[in-house]
Amino acid sequence: MRRITASFLPPIALDAASGVPMHRQLSEWFRRAIVDGRLRPGQRVPSSRSLASELKVSRIPVLSAYEQLYAEGYLETFVGAGTCIARSIPVERSAGTAPQSTPLRIAAHAAPRRISRRSASMREPAQTWLDSQGAFRIGLPAIDHFPLGVWSRLVNRHARKQATDMMVYGDPMGYLPLREAIAEYLNTVRAVRCDASQIVMTTGSQQGLQICAHVLLDPGAPVWVEEPGYPGARQALMMVGAKPVPVPVDHEGLNVMAGIRRSRGAHAAYVTPSHQFPLGTTMSATRRMQLLNWATRSGAWIIEDDYDSEYRFGGQPITSLQGLDTDGRVIYVGTFSKVVFPALRLGYVVVPRDLVPAFYDARNATDTFCATLYQVVMADFIREGHFARHIRRMRTLYMERRAALLEAIGKYLGDQLEVIGAEAGMQLVALLPPGIDDVAVSRKAADLGISVRPLSPCYANPPARGGLILGYGGAGVREIQDGVRKLRSCIRKDA
Numbered sequence: 001m002r003r004i005t006a007s008f009l010p011p012i013a014l015d016a017a018s019g020v021p022m023h024r025q026l027s028e029w030f031r032r033a034i035v036d037g038r039l040r041p042g043q044r045v046p047s048s049r050s051l052a053s054e055l056k057v058s059r060i061p062v063l064s065a066y067e068q069l070y071a072e073g074y075l076e077t078f079v080g081a082g083t084c085i086a087r088s089i090p091v092e093r094s095a096g097t098a099p100q101s102t103p104l105r106i107a108a109h110a111a112p113r114r115i116s117r118r119s120a121s122m123r124e125p126a127q128t129w130l131d132s133q134g135a136f137r138i139g140l141p142a143i144d145h146f147p148l149g150v151w152s153r154l155v156n157r158h159a160r161k162q163a164t165d166m167m168v169y170g171d172p173m174g175y176l177p178l179r180e181a182i183a184e185y186l187n188t189v190r191a192v193r194c195d196a197s198q199i200v201m202t203t204g205s206q207q208g209l210q211i212c213a214h215v216l217l218d219p220g221a222p223v224w225v226e227e228p229g230y231p232g233a234r235q236a237l238m239m240v241g242a243k244p245v246p247v248p249v250d251h252e253g254l255n256v257m258a259g260i261r262r263s264r265g266a267h268a269a270y271v272t273p274s275h276q277f278p279l280g281t282t283m284s285a286t287r288r289m290q291l292l293n294w295a296t297r298s299g300a301w302i303i304e305d306d307y308d309s310e311y312r313f314g315g316q317p318i319t320s321l322q323g324l325d326t327d328g329r330v331i332y333v334g335t336f337s338k339v340v341f342p343a344l345r346l347g348y349v350v351v352p353r354d355l356v357p358a359f360y361d362a363r364n365a366t367d368t369f370c371a372t373l374y375q376v377v378m379a380d381f382i383r384e385g386h387f388a389r390h391i392r393r394m395r396t397l398y399m400e401r402r403a404a405l406l407e408a409i410g411k412y413l414g415d416q417l418e419v420i421g422a423e424a425g426m427q428l429v430a431l432l433p434p435g436i437d438d439v440a441v442s443r444k445a446a447d448l449g450i451s452v453r454p455l456s457p458c459y460a461n462p463p464a465r466g467g468l469i470l471g472y473g474g475a476g477v478r479e480i481q482d483g484v485r486k487l488r489s490c491i492r493k494d495a
């Protein structure tokens with residue numbers, strides 16, 4: 001690399017070995033120097049001849065770089081006065097922006113950097129427990145047991161073909177054969193009543209929730225949310241300016257009567273009836289009827305988030321709320337994150353027929369459609385039976401992992417933790433003794449490399465007792481046992 005100081009220019013570094021043509025390196029250097037204020041508007045630049053000689057390069061790349069900079073408006077020429085940095089470039093711009101690799105420097109005279117009140121309200125404190133992917137990261141399936149060979153074969157099958165219909169814009173509702181396969185699966189396994197025309201593919205259920213919020217709610221609309229509940233749902237609602245109304249959850253699920261007392265006229269309710277997040281309870285039949293009746297009478301929508309109900313250890317999965325709905329009040333949100341893998345980013349929303357056009361428009365306006373290749377692969381994965389087989393295997397595996405976790409908790413922390421919600425899913429809740437700060441315990445655990453999510457941030461109002469949400473899907477038996485031993489050292493009165 002040659003480093004040369006031209007007569008009145010800051011040092012110019014050119015790298016003959018970089019493979020980037022000299023003229024491009026030069027024009028890029030000028031652009032950067034102008035944008036970050038090292039070259040000022042009106043400042044003269046050397047003639048092409050003198051710059052070429054100082055840089056010890058031929059004149060051609062210098063001429064070519066200058067030509068490009070003229071064309072882009074960075075340079076201007078005056079007869080008799082030579083070439084200078086265009087005087088029309090605003091001084092603030094040229095002085096205030098740092099090169100990409102340095103930290104942002106904000107000029108003293110810069111106007112305030114306003115962001116919306118909604119995004120400010122979504123700011124979360126540091127969640128160090130999300131740094132680790134091992135025990136007890138919630139929502140993480142057994143990636144090491146995923147049939148990667150089968151999956152790669154399916155990806156190759158379609159990626160190699162380069163079929164043009166997979167490379168163009170797709171249907172905002174999603175790839176039809178996949179939606180047909182999902183409709184069949186939901187009819188059979190989840191008692192959801194729908195056909196493919198009611199299914200909208202999304203990039204996971206988080207996007208499904210956002211689209212529901214966009215379609216169903218105006219700013220200021222009150223919406224029941226479970227207390228405790230899924231923070232992601234609260235965020236999706238707040239993004240459209242809706243007002244979450246916390247409604248307590250007990251052993252029968254959301255307390256509908258308490259919801260009616262708090263906000264009879266709420267526009268919607270967000271619920272996880274099959275497996276309440278995070279407490280793990282199942283909504284009773286009575287509460288389901290009460291909720292549907294309230295929705296019908298008051299004209300409210302019910303957003304049913306059915307995120308992991310495939311994994312139920314005693315008996316069959318609980319049937320959906322959507323299947324009981326005769327009035328088209330329930331919007332059913334599902335995901336492949338827990339049953340396939342989260343980075344796939346594929347989920348779906350089952351929409352009442354009359355809402356299909358509105359959901360189509362919102363889906364189109366969001367990010368147009370989901371990547372076609374993975375939709376096609378997922379359709380084959382389901383149709384060829386791999387999906388059902390994988391779920392069956394994982395159910396057995398998670399039963400073993402759950403048993404290992406319960407055993408280890410009993411052995412090492414039986415006097416400290418009270419376990420609830422272990423009948424289904426891939427996680428359970430362990431309540432801490434009163435007076436112990438669950439966020440502090442989670443931070444300590446993160447320092448030891450384990451991911452334990454605190455329970456209290458799932459509440460809008462601070463709970464009487466903190467707890468830990470422990471995912472066991474993604475951790476092997478040995479890792480679970482080690483994790484619980486480490487956790488013991490984090491749970492002390494002074495944690």
Ligand SMILES: Cc1ncc(COP(=O)(O)O)c(C=O)c1O
Pocket residue numbers: 138139203204205206207230232272277305307334335336337342346347
């Ligand atoms: C209750 C609940 N809903 C939705 C999601 C989001 O899932 P997805 O990865 O499909 O966005 C999660 C993720 O953990 C969840 O726990």
